Amino acid sequence: MKPFAYARPGDVTEAVRSAAAEAASVYLAGGTNLVDHLKLGVARPELVIDVRTLTSREITDLADGGLRIGAAVTNSELAADRRVRERYPVLAQALLAGATGQLRNMATAGGNPLQRTRCTYFQDVTTACNKREPGSGCSAVGGATRQHAILGTPAALPDPTAPETCIATHPSDMAVALAVLEATVHVQGPGGARAVPFTELHRPPGDDPSRDTVLQHGELITAIDLPAPPAGARSAYRKVRDRASYAFALVSVAALVTVADGRATDVRIALGGVAHKPWRATRAEEILRGAEPTEHAVRAAMEAELAAAQPQPGVDGGNGFKIPLATRTVVAAVRDLVREA
Numbered sequence: 001m002k003p004f005a006y007a008r009p010g011d012v013t014e015a016v017r018s019a020a021a022e023a024a025s026v027y028l029a030g031g032t033n034l035v036d037h038l039k040l041g042v043a044r045p046e047l048v049i050d051v052r053t054l055t056s057r058e059i060t061d062l063a064d065g066g067l068r069i070g071a072a073v074t075n076s077e078l079a080a081d082r083r084v085r086e087r088y089p090v091l092a093q094a095l096l097a098g099a100t101g102q103l104r105n106m107a108t109a110g111g112n113p114l115q116r117t118r119c120t121y122f123q124d125v126t127t128a129c130n131k132r133e134p135g136s137g138c139s140a141v142g143g144a145t146r147q148h149a150i151l152g153t154p155a156a157l158p159d160p161t162a163p164e165t166c167i168a169t170h171p172s173d174m175a176v177a178l179a180v181l182e183a184t185v186h187v188q189g190p191g192g193a194r195a196v197p198f199t200e201l202h203r204p205p206g207d208d209p210s211r212d213t214v215l216q217h218g219e220l221i222t223a224i225d226l227p228a229p230p231a232g233a234r235s236a237y238r239k240v241r242d243r244a245s246y247a248f249a250l251v252s253v254a255a256l257v258t259v260a261d262g263r264a265t266d267v268r269i270a271l272g273g274v275a276h277k278p279w280r281a282t283r284a285e286e287i288l289r290g291a292e293p294t295e296h297a298v299r300a301a302m303e304a305e306l307a308a309a310q311p312q313p314g315v316d317g318g319n320g321f322k323i324p325l326a327t328r329t330v331v332a333a334v335r336d337l338v339r340e341a
């Protein structure tokens with residue numbers, strides 16, 4: 001491991017000032033992702049700034065019926081909160097589908113959405129990776145692609161030597177749930193405080209796959225707000241993976257559905273495991289809004305959504321299976337919610 005300086009500032013202002021003064025600095029929260037990266041040589045900072053005790057560890061009620069989640073709240077605390085389980089089951093289920101009890105006891109609400117891809121090439125410093133080392137190329141293209149993206153990728157058969165090529169997926173389960181809940185992320189940075197809609201926090205690889213989010217260097221997540229869930233809405237999370245536990249999603253689905261008089265008045269669908277960011281299925285949502293949410297209608301809407309999917313061939317058989325898998329998982333999730341409603 002490369003040596004680094006460790007700082008434990010007294011408050012958020014001091015933490016942000018320290019980060020702004022050192023370009024090669026990172027924040028440390030629960031450490032369940034960052035410490036692995038320090039050991040693997042994926043992260044090579046000069047300064048690690050411990051923020052674990054600086055932000056709130058409370059979940060508080062908001063006047064509009066929503067909740068404010070302090071960035072230091074652990075994944076276990078969030079999943080166990082009665083208000084979260086009752087009003088936002090999709091979030092509690094997503095959290096409990098992630099990692100293990102021990103990891104969730106350490107992992108934080110601020111750190112979880114900012115965890116980095118589990119792409120094996122990103123984590124292996126002996127291979128080329130545009131995300132880890134901009135401009136070095138992408139070893140995933142033409143490699144093992146089972147865990148990789150089918151949506152939002154630069155081209156059907158991306159050029160592995162191009163600096164913008166990246167077919168990594170975002171690994172967080174929690175982030176997929178927050179995408180349908182239309183959460184807001186509160187950030188404090190060198191330029192002051194700002195609020196970022198959760199659906200705009202993560203970015204597609206674009207021309208710089210090394211950047212996972214729109215956050216600038218030194219910006220610290222202080223809290224995440226959940227708006228009140230729509231009246232009568234049902235929500236759920238489904239995760240499909242190679243093992244029943246302790247595995248990242250091949251495909252996951254967060255769904256929120258409101259039904260009135262047999263019609264879907266509000267449908268929100270987000271997919272995990274298929275793109276560089278939690279993928280809001282806006283095309284499918286548009287088709288289903290106001291329609292009778294039958295299995296046939298949901299399947300047709302997902303086929304429209306996935307018409308642009310670009311499955312990748314791979315030495316492990318590739319990831320074309322994610323197209324029917326995503327469709328079936330959404331159909332099953334929505335079917336169960338409509339039955340409940």
Ligand SMILES: Cc1cc2nc3c(=O)[nH]c(=O)nc-3n(C[C@H](O)[C@H](O)[C@H](O)COP(=O)(O)OP(=O)(O)OC[C@H]3O[C@@H](n4cnc5c(N)ncnc54)[C@H](O)[C@@H]3O)c2cc1C
Pocket residue numbers: 026027028029030031032033034035051055071075097098099100103106107108109110111112113114115116171172173174219220221222246247248249
């Ligand atoms: C074996 C294993 C299995 C796992 N399985 C799953 C799974 O199935 N699903 C899943 O979703 N996750 C899984 N995880 C990942 C785990 O959920 C994340 O590592 C954890 O949520 C990250 O939170 P943390 O507080 O530990 O973040 P850290 O590791 O401390 O930080 C992660 C990143 O966020 C940044 N950061 C942290 N806090 C802030 C903040 N407040 N503001 C700005 N930047 C910040 C850090 O600089 C770092 O870049 C797994 C992890 C392991 C090790």
